[in-house]
Amino acid sequence: xxxxxxxxxCYGGFGPVSFALQTGERIGVTGPSGCGKxxxxxxxxxxxxxxxxxxxxxxAPQAVAASAWRRxxxxxxxxxxxxxxxxxxxxxAAPAAEDLDALGLDAAVLAWPVARxxxxxxxxxxxxxxxxxxPAVLLLDEPTAHLxxxxxxxxxxxxxxxxxxxxxMAVWVAHDPEQLRRVxxxxxxxxxxxxWGEVASWA
Amino acid sequence: MGVIALSWLDILLSALPLAxxxxxxxxxxxxxxxAMLIGAARTFVQLALVGFVLKGVFQNAHPVWTLCFSLxxxxxxxxxxxxxxxxxxxxxxxxxxxxxxxxxxxxxVTVFALLALVGVSPWWSPQYAIPLLGMILGNTMTGxxxxxxxxxxxxxxxxxxxxxxxxxxxxxxxxxAELKRESVRTAMTPIVNSLAVCGVVSLPGMxxxxxxxxxxxxxxxxxxxxxxxxxxxxxxFGSLLTIQLCASRLFDGRERLRLDRLLEAPK
Numbered sequence: 001x002x003x004x005x006x007x008x009x010c011y012g013g014f015g016p017v018s019f020a021l022q023t024g025e026r027i028g029v030t031g032p033s034g035c036g037k038x039x040x041x042x043x044x045x046x047x048x049x050x051x052x053x054x055x056x057x058x059x060a061p062q063a064v065a066a067s068a069w070r071r072x073x074x075x076x077x078x079x080x081x082x083x084x085x086x087x088x089x090x091x092x093a094a095p096a097a098e099d100l101d102a103l104g105l106d107a108a109v110l111a112w113p114v115a116r117x118x119x120x121x122x123x124x125x126x127x128x129x130x131x132x133x134x135p136a137v138l139l140l141d142e143p144t145a146h147l148x149x150x151x152x153x154x155x156x157x158x159x160x161x162x163x164x165x166x167x168x169m170a171v172w173v174a175h176d177p178e179q180l181r182r183v184x185x186x187x188x189x190x191x192x193x194x195x196w197g198e199v200a201s202w203a
Numbered sequence: 204m205g206v207i208a209l210s211w212l213d214i215l216l217s218a219l220p221l222a223x224x225x226x227x228x229x230x231x232x233x234x235x236x237x238a239m240l241i242g243a244a245r246t247f248v249q250l251a252l253v254g255f256v257l258k259g260v261f262q263n264a265h266p267v268w269t270l271c272f273s274l275x276x277x278x279x280x281x282x283x284x285x286x287x288x289x290x291x292x293x294x295x296x297x298x299x300x301x302x303x304x305x306x307x308x309x310x311x312v313t314v315f316a317l318l319a320l321v322g323v324s325p326w327w328s329p330q331y332a333i334p335l336l337g338m339i340l341g342n343t344m345t346g347x348x349x350x351x352x353x354x355x356x357x358x359x360x361x362x363x364x365x366x367x368x369x370x371x372x373x374x375x376x377x378x379x380a381e382l383k384r385e386s387v388r389t390a391m392t393p394i395v396n397s398l399a400v401c402g403v404v405s406l407p408g409m410x411x412x413x414x415x416x417x418x419x420x421x422x423x424x425x426x427x428x429x430x431x432x433x434x435x436x437x438x439x440f441g442s443l444l445t446i447q448l449c450a451s452r453l454f455d456g457r458e459r460l461r462l463d464r465l466l467e468a469p470k
Contacts, residue, residue, distance in 0.1 A: 067377075
């Protein structure tokens with residue numbers, strides 16, 4: 001069993017935020033633009049300064065190197081960046097063919113130049129690139145904003161599959177209540193200023 | 204045999220073509236004449252001052268005077284490095300990095316040359332120490348200024364890429380490794396180019412000066428070779444060191460990119 005626990009987390013003037021995740025569990029987070037959702041994910045990945053308590057299986061981020069923490073608690077930014085010329089150069093090991101297929105990506109996509117990728121392809125490849133680190137917690141920031149409905153469902157299914165298969169937990173930030181209802185058992189709403197509260201149902 | 208001395212009247216005459224050029228610029232409405240005349244005036248005043256000070260320092264050779272002159276050059280070099288940055292570290296970090304790079308690389312290389320190569324006695328003789336240090340510091344300064352500016356500017360522009368790399372579990376060093384290499388290359392380009400064309404396309408000023416003052420061309424050439432090697436290593440080690448330290452300042456202890464430490468320089 002693994003457990004991701006956040007208590008009284010404050011970051012950049014937002015918070016306090018508290019929640020806990022068990023093996024394979026996902027929570028949704030929603031709220032108006034600028035309320036601190038992205039900053040929350042960045043703080044959880046230790047990319048921004050924060051105060052309070054974060055624990056993964058009882059371990060605090062400070063107990064390990066920042067780079068090691070970010071492999072375990074992995075932030076998937078809304079806009080993924082691609083700095084090499086060829087797609088495949090961004091992957092230490094090529095993603096499994098069935099994962100490419102599950103996301104509707106061309107089997108030859110790794111050999112493509114980055115310039116050929118659409119925003120939607122970048123989002124799906126960004127997910128595979130982050131999953132390659134086999135994170136314990138995945139932090140998703142509006143991950144399907146550039147995907148059509150069918151592709152978004154495939155994306156959600158792959159994340160759910162990792163939850164069932166590897167016990168991967170997830171914090172899913174999105175605006176769409178329909179999607180949050182599908183991907184997360186529980187949810188939180190942030191009001192302006194980062195005021196944090198559990199929601200009874202996605203409205 | 205000494206050099207044929209120029210009188211102050213000769214200097215005035217040598218400025219005549221420049222005055223004609225300023226007239227031509229004004230006629231073409233290039234808006235350059237004023238800046239050029241001010242620059243020419245600065246050249247006159249600055250060099251005259253340096254000439255008088257050096258004359259005094261040479262006549263009263265003393266390690267303290269050599270040291271003072273060296274520190275003034277270090278200060279001017281630091282100021283110039285800082286002035287050439289588009290973004291500077293808050294809290295004087297840029298000045299600290301510049302002093303450290305210039306001092307460590309420039310002074311080490313100069314002292315090495317004075318002790319091991321020139322072998323003048325005493326080793327701090329201003330006639331050798333000051334021109335050598337000046338040439339080495341000048342080139343180290345250019346390298347450090349270019350390297351730091353390239354690194355901070357490219358980190359600023361590539362913030363999203365660096366943070367995405369960090370999010371994927373790269374260390375701070377890995378996430379900017381390519382930017383650091385690019386910065387060192389940029390810092391070293393001028394000096395590598397001048398090594399390549401030295402003597403073919405350009406006759407370096409120091410060598411020209413020695414030849415004009417009657418030195419044997421072969422002796423002058425050997426000095427110039429030494430200088431070229433020294434300024435290349437000064438600029439190289441100076442920029443390697445500064446770029447390394449500058450890159451680590453872009454991150455905090457938790458390997459977070461801290462571009463908030465960089466302030467845009469006022470225009």
